[in-house]
Amino acid sequence: MTSDWMMLSYLIAIALIVIVIGAAVLVLWLIFRGKIDLSQVLTEAESAKASLSRFQFLLFTFVIAGLFLLLSVESGAFVNIPDSVLMLLGISAGSYAISKGITANAGGARNAATSAAAHAAAAQATAAAHAAEAHAASAKAAAEKAGP
């Protein structure tokens, strides 16, 4: 009876591993074929530039998560993450967040200035249109007064 359960648990473990491996291979294949679009994964939302802080945060997370998974599989249980490693990740994530804050702030000020300039230009154009309209009306009135 016990050996039956052992066998069943072993088969379930194999099935789970096959499913996880299948999903992992599928994701890798779709990235390789370009079906999962990674072209903008490093691009800043506000501009067409790639973001260095995003790049380093991505690489740190990828490497530390990969090592964590690797050691967890090797030891058969979730391994502990020491404070110094959390500090490395925290520095990287904190820098990313602060960098985004600086960019958003600078972008916000720039957008406000652009919006004010556009508003002023629109007001100027409206005033010019009104002036031209008044000028045309007065010219028409003068022409009518002058007669044929």
Next chain:
Amino acid sequence: MIPPLAELAEKFLLVWLALMAAVVGLRCIHGDINLAGLLAHDSSDLADARPAPERVQLLASFLFALIAYARLALDATQGANADLPVQLPEAPAGLVLLLAGSQSIYLTGKLGRALTRRRRP
């Protein structure tokens, strides 16, 4: 002693991570992942972007920190007489300090440039 299934899963994970890194690296080299302006000043036009020193030093130091830590972790766990790992290896204090200093320089430079741009008429 690692059970055979776990050993198989570990080998697969190692290969998968390496393949994933290779695929992403290839896409970066071929230009399928946008890396334009990664080292350029925030304000500069991409057409004539010059590299910013604070960005270059951050790139160099974080790559160094990353590779050093990954090597440390792999060496500590894959030696011939290595025991089963119970935790990720401690990152050396020097490495943490290097990364913190480098990020501070980067953020100071970025903030300084943003403030300078704002003051400019």
